[in-house]
Amino acid sequence: MRSCGIVVEYNPLHNGHVYHIQEARKLTESDCMIAVMSGNFMQRGEPAILDKFSRTEAALQAGVDLVVELPFLYAVQHADLFAKGAVAILDALGADHLVFGSEDGTINAFHQAQLKRRAKKGVFDEILKQSLEQGLSYPEASRAAYENIGINSTLDLQSPNNILGFAYLRAAEQLHANIHVDTIPRIKADYHDQSITGPIASATSIRSARLRNQTENIKQAVPESTYAALQDIKQLHSWEDYFPLLRYLILTHTPEVLRTIQGMDEGLEYRFKRYIQQSVSFQQFLAHVKTKRYTWTRLQRVCVHLLTNSHKELITEWLDNKELPYIRILGMSKAGRAFLSSKKKQLEVPLFTQLKDNSHPVADLELQASDAYYSTLLPAAAAAARKQEISPPIFV
Amino acid sequence: MRSCGIVVEYNPLHNGHVYHIQEARKLTESDCMIAVMSGNFMQRGEPAILDKFSRTEAALQAGVDLVVELPFLYAVQHADLFAKGAVAILDALGADHLVFGSEDGTINAFHQAQLKRRAKKGVFDEILKQSLEQGLSYPEASRAAYENIGINSTLDLQSPNNILGFAYLRAAEQLHANIHVDTIPRIKADYHDQSITGPIASATSIRSARLRNQTENIKQAVPESTYAALQDIKQLHSWEDYFPLLRYLILTHTPEVLRTIQGMDEGLEYRFKRYIQQSVSFQQFLAHVKTKRYTWTRLQRVCVHLLTNSHKELITEWLDNKELPYIRILGMSKAGRAFLSSKKKQLEVPLFTQLKDNSHPVADLELQASDAYYSTLLPAAAAAARKQEISPPIFV
Structure with missing residues (x-):
């Protein structure tokens, strides 16, 4: 079986992503498309608008055969660490190819660089x-x-996708990964585009339209399943939903405790404490705290780590660890299952089809991050989401 | 000026409380009625249905001249510590009398006991x-x-009010307080009565009617100001509002961290971790965790201490400290102000008319507890409440 890996966030999955899946499959003539996907928090330090299970379903319906979780440990980190985690997983799974979308679109430019x-x-x-x-x-x-x-x-x-692509290549080299890396050009729609103007739109513009309740406009830019999921307001997550909780944490924690949180360095805890008092929204808070050195994205990541109670000690220990902790399957098609069966025996990394408490510190961190993510839901919905976190993968 | 202290929670202030104020004033012929009032959390481990400022206003309108805060440190503790804090404040202020309402109603029975x-x-x-x-x-x-x-x-x-009264007498003795303690009989309405049947009703029945939206029924049992405050749904607080936050805290904290919280003893942290998963409401959670040894009230207090991030170390250090940390004024009438002026020079305890950050560890704990209390409000309302916490007292 020929297989091709892609590294995704799907926040949310849109037509551009479907094109990426189809083109990567065509280019590599693969039987199994493997998506390594961030869980409930994104690389740029944001809660995913839809949870990982909803996005896994969308991915499977869009043609992905195997959805593997990029552990929270690597997902909410700068491009190099994000890429390292994703490539290590694809390499461990024995994927033949990795195809990323980029602004440049020619792999030669990446090799030259x-x-x-x-x-x-x-x-x-x-x-x-x-x-x-x-x-x-x-x-x-x-x-x-x-x-x-x-x-x-x-x-x-x-360009953000060139940066990520370059990081995948470097990671593959560093890990001596036996994987063939290629790129396809992204079809037009600037990453940061704020409005939807056709069937190809940026994820940013789709989230922004959704949060402004312009759901009709979204229809043209996303597959049916994403559209349906975005209709259910109870499922949506944005930073503003977490702001009361973040505010609570910053106010009720001492600077000493805040300092134990991943990324809370160089006195940032004091800036957090000072500016939280006068901020009535997440946007306002970050605008206050932001400086030249502390970029918006870096601050968002610190906020994710605070929200998820991710301590420096644990994060550093496991990021420094050369071993991949485990591979966790979120969903699969028949082809994905066949692929896994064919690889199972030669896997050198534990394969988790279900997370359990105390199975691995990195898995515990994943559960903890998800508990934080679900904490804005009503208690019954949060409990149901928790249950799904420890259930077997989605199978279609 | 003759003065009389009362120890109150006013959760919320009702006609029975007005009667208590009036009768105590009459009995002691006092010019200044001083209420030592719990802040935002109650002795039995509950968030106050209305915040301390709303309750201070109600107290002043009901005839109290000086409202002094019983620090959070003492307020959410068993009867002996609660009484010790309250009596110490009245003694330090030089109050001549302390009059409590009790089921028994004759001070002789208390002295005999x-x-x-x-x-x-x-x-x-x-x-x-x-x-x-x-x-x-x-x-x-x-x-x-x-x-x-x-x-x-x-x-x-x-009987709950006999227990508290007995604790006041013991505290006065232990502190060698120069205060004359007396009691008046509570007028009928059992403390735990669940329904309002006339102008005198229990605070429990009023809260319960309010949370069931039976506001019309409440009218007969409370003064105008309490009624008006209870109409504003945005102001109301109950344990269920805090349940998502409590759930978040229990899920994202390790047992080791939970164990540092006041009252989290004898492996209770593991019971919390175990039962939080399957609970979709505060009531359900507590019903799961409760045992013969862990009473409902004790568990509620632990939950308050978890919510407010109150660590054993700090609480124990300051409870063991014989000195009263400070006296904080929440509100006063002209008579209350005159009383304070007359006593100011002989006060041996710092008098705070405004809380400030870092003025005293016990005051910082108070602010922290209030930040936790306000965390269920919308961000703008929470910020406004925070501002009030560090503003001068209410003056009528």
């Missing part, structure tokens, strides 16, 4: 270090370093 | 200890000990 980076590693690292010391944020410092070694003429590393 | 207890202290303590070891709850063990030394023939210590 990679060669340049390798050749000038010393200079790159030096500029990165200096820029960070000057108070630039990590993305800004990377940009400066890339610019300095002349990568920009080869690959535009200001 | 007190004498009996003192005479048989050794036996009492022994029976108490044995009963606790046998797994009885603290109230049950006390009851057994009182029965054994024959107090029951003198004073019925099964």
Whole structure:
């Protein structure tokens, strides 16, 4: 069986994603499409608008054969760690291909950029270090370093999907992964586009339309299943829903306790404590706390880690650990099941079809993050969601 | 100026409370009625249905001249500690009298009971200890000990207001307080009565009617100001409102962290973790966790301490401290202000007319508890309530 991996968030799944699945399958002539998907929290530090099970179902209906969870540990991290987790999972599963969508769209540009980076590693690292010391944020410092070694003429590393793609290639190299990486061009719709203007729209514009209740407009841009899920207001999650809880946590925790949270560094806990008093929304709070060094995305990730009670100690320990903790299946088709059966014997990583309490610290963190995610639901719905978290995968 | 203290919760203030204020003033011929009032959480471990400011206003309108806050530190504790805090405040303020309402209604019965207890202290303590070891709850063990030394023939210590009154007398003795303690009989309405049948009704029945939206029925049993406050649904607080938050906390905290919370003893953290999964309401959760030893009230107090992030270490340190940390004024009339002016110079305890961050650990705990209490409000309302917490007292 030929297999192809893709790395996704599906927040929510839209027509552009369906195109990606279809084109990647065509390009690699694969029998099994494997999606490594973030769980309930996104890479940029946001709660997913729909929970992981709803998005798993949408993925299966859109043609994915196997949905594997990117553990929370890697999912809410900068591009390099996010990519490392995803590629490690695909490699462990023995996927033949990895195909990502990118603004550039030609894999050659990525390979060239990679060669340049390798050749000038010393200079790159030096500029990165200096820029960070000057108070630039990590993305800004990377940009400066890339610019300095002349990568920009080869690959535009200001585009979010180019950045991620470049990170997948680097991760594959670092992990000595036996996987063939390729890219397809994303079809038009700027990642940050704020409005839906046709059948291809950005996830950002779809979320934004949904939160403004413009559901009719969404119809053209998403498959049936996503549209139906987005209709159910009780299922939707956004940062503003969590703001009272976040506010509660910041007010009732001492700076010492806040400091134990992943990403709460350099006195950020005091900025949190100072600005929470005068903020009546998440947007307002982040706008207050934001500085040149603390980017919006970085602050959102810290907020996710606070909300999910993710401590530095645990996160660091397991991120530093070279071993992949486990592979967790969220959903599969018949082809996905066949693929798993064919690989089962040679898997060197535990395969979880169900999470259980105390099975693994990284799995416990996953459950904890989901408990936090579901905490804005009514108690009965939260309890039902919890039950689904420890149930067998979705099978279609 | 002659002054009389009363110890109150006003959850909410009703006609029986107005009667208590008037009768105590008459009995002691006082110019200044001082109410020591619990803040946002009640002695039995419940969020107050109305916040402390709304209840302070109601108290002032009902004839109280000075409303002083019983710090959260003492307020959510068993009767002895609750009484100790309240009597210490009245003593420090130099109040001449303390008048409590009781089922018994004659102070002589309390004095007799007190004498009996003192005479048989050794036996009492022994029976108490044995009963606790046998797994009885603290109230049950006390009851057994009182029965054994024959107090029951003198004073019925099964009645909640007799228990509290007895605790005031003991506290006054222990603190060598220079205060004259007296009691008046409560007018009919059993403390635990569940329905309103006339102008005198229990606070329990009023809360319960309000939460069932039977507001018309409440009118006969409360003054105008309480009635108006209870009409505003956005102001009301009940345990069920906090259940999602409580659930979140129990699920996302490790047993080790839960164990640092005041009252979380003897493996209770594991019972909390086990039963939270299957509970979809606060009532259901407590019914699951409850045992013979863990009474409902005790469990509710633990839940308050969890919600307010009150750690054993801090609570124990300050409860053990003999000094009263401060006296905080919530509201006053002209007479109340005159009383304060007349006493100011001889006060040996800091007088706070406004709370500020970092002014005192016990005051910080108060702010923290209030932040937790307001966390179920919409963000703008929570921020406004926070502002009121650090504003000057209400003056009428």
